[in-house]
Amino acid sequence: MTETVLEVNDLQCSRAKGDPVFSHVNFKVNAGDIVVVQGRSGSGKSTLLKCLSHMNIYSGEILYRGKTPKSYGIPHYRTRVLYVPQRASLLPGTPRDFMEAISNFGSYNKKSSAERSQSARPRGLSHETIELAEEWGIDEELWDRSWSNLSGGEMQRIALAIAVGMKSAEVMLLDEPTSALDPDSSASVENYLRSQIKASDSNLKALVWVTHSEEQGRRVGNRFMQLSAGGIQEESVDSGV
Numbered sequence: 749m750t751e752t753v754l755e756v757n758d759l760q761c762s763r764a765k766g767d768p769v770f771s772h773v774n775f776k777v778n779a780g781d782i783v784v785v786q787g788r789s790g791s792g793k794s795t796l797l798k799c800l801s802h803m804n805i806y807s808g809e810i811l812y813r814g815k816t817p818k819s820y821g822i823p824h825y826r827t828r829v830l831y832v833p834q835r836a837s838l839l840p841g842t843p844r845d846f847m848e849a850i851s852n853f854g855s856y857n858k859k860s861s862a863e864r865s866q867s868a869r870p871r872g873l874s875h876e877t878i879e880l881a882e883e884w885g886i887d888e889e890l891w892d893r894s895w896s897n898l899s900g901g902e903m904q905r906i907a908l909a910i911a912v913g914m915k916s917a918e919v920m921l922l923d924e925p926t927s928a929l930d931p932d933s934s935a936s937v938e939n940y941l942r943s944q945i946k947a948s949d950s951n952l953k954a955l956v957w958v959t960h961s962e963e964q965g966r967r968v969g970n971r972f973m974q975l976s977a978g979g980i981q982e983e984s985v986d987s988g989v
């Protein structure tokens with residue numbers, strides 16, 4: 749049976765001056781989906797992800813498991829429908845500072861039933877997260893370097909490892925998550941995320957993945973959408989390939 753985790757109805761997002769970036773955006777994300785979103789530069793892909801995580805003003809309706817973000821409380825909602833930005837360079841301090849800060853974050857500590865069984869989570873978070881990043885080629889010493897002194901690819905892998913390590917998200921919104929990575933690192937991240945979506949014991953149920961790479965889209969996605977000013981179009985999967 750289809751389990752809808754996110755539903756978007758007639759979404760419109762406008763620029764500060766009022767003209768819409770896009771309108772009439774409708775789609776559903778189901779458990780097990782990796783929804784690849786593509787579109788021309790400036791079509792609003794990042795803006796769409798920010799709307800989905802309630803970080804941008806929008807009109808229309810977004811429902812997470814049938815309920816509005818406000819009914820969960822926005823900070824709590826954002827830990828469940830989690831936006832992972834393309835760049836974390838504007839953050840102050842080091843990745844380790846950031847990881848410790850979110851470990852103590854009230855909404856993060858509001859555990860889901862799956863998480864409640866794990867009593868020592870904050871320590872586990874740090875250790876597992878550092879190990880995961882190590883699998884992606886990140887030396888532990890980089891956790892103590894300021895964000896602004898990390899390369900784009902290091903920043904991306906650390907930000908993604910933190911997002912995954914939180915284990916709070918059911919839907920992760922990925923904004924070109926491997927754009928600064930070499931092919932091997934990118935493959936490692938892709939394989940890990942795909943395995944998490946398939947794993948029955950994972951909290952992560954679906955991904956919305958913005959990428960400019962057609963090849964990457966085909967490798968990771970099971971659903972494909974094109975965003976433009978007039979709405980979002982789902983493309984049928986090419987079963988002949």
Ligand SMILES: Nc1ncnc2c1ncn2[C@@H]1O[C@H](COP(=O)(O)OP(=O)(O)OP(=O)(O)O)[C@@H](O)[C@H]1O
Nearest residue numbers: 763764769787788789790791792793794795796960
């Ligand atoms: N903070 C902002 N203030 C004003 N306009 C913005 C802001 N952020 C984005 N925009 C505008 O909104 C539109 C959509 O931007 P967005 O970054 O969502 O596009 P995108 O499809 O993700 O682009 P790209 O593929 O180049 O990353 C663009 O016209 C952009 O200039």
